[in-house]
Amino acid sequence: MTNRSHILGLPEIHRGSAGETITKPDGTRVRYCLFDEYEVHYNELPAGVRQAWHHHEQVEEAICVTDGQVTLHWIDDGGGQQATTLDRGDLVRLGTAPHTLENQSTSTAQFVVVKTVPSGGGHRETFLTDKFLDNPPGSPS
Numbered sequence: 001m002t003n004r005s006h007i008l009g010l011p012e013i014h015r016g017s018a019g020e021t022i023t024k025p026d027g028t029r030v031r032y033c034l035f036d037e038y039e040v041h042y043n044e045l046p047a048g049v050r051q052a053w054h055h056h057e058q059v060e061e062a063i064c065v066t067d068g069q070v071t072l073h074w075i076d077d078g079g080g081q082q083a084t085t086l087d088r089g090d091l092v093r094l095g096t097a098p099h100t101l102e103n104q105s106t107s108t109a110q111f112v113v114v115k116t117v118p119s120g121g122g123h124r125e126t127f128l129t130d131k132f133l134d135n136p137p138g139s140p141s
Contacts, residue, residue: 019041026050039116042113043112050101053073055096056094056115060115063112064111069087086111
């Protein structure tokens with residue numbers, strides 16, 4: 001089914017109860033919102049949980065921590081394991097390296113993941129310039 005508001009250029013609002021929500025075997029709670037061009041999902045990673053190691057061959061993934069701390073583990077080009085702690089507000093752009101996220105704290109961490117299939121790049125200028133100010137009828141001048 002096609003979402004008509006998106007065709008018309010209207011906002012497409014996905015409330016907290018929208019999308020598919022699952023709890024993975026490790027306890028991570030994930031709410032998925034899947035679109036034709038990208039996927040956004042909200043994650044709650046319980047204290048003491050490490051997600052399964054995985055990688056992506058075609059998908060570009062960016063993660064933004066919105067609450068708490070997570071430790072990102074990845075395998076570098078030489079085959080060695082690396083790790084860094086990501087705090088609230090940190091954003092990481094993941095490549096194709098195998099990686100996992102772990103919550104080493106005592107409280108639930110939250111983060112948002114944006115996934116897209118790259119089309120060859122070249123859109124940076126569009127992201128920087130595609131904003132136009134409007135003055136809708138009845139709004140203050």
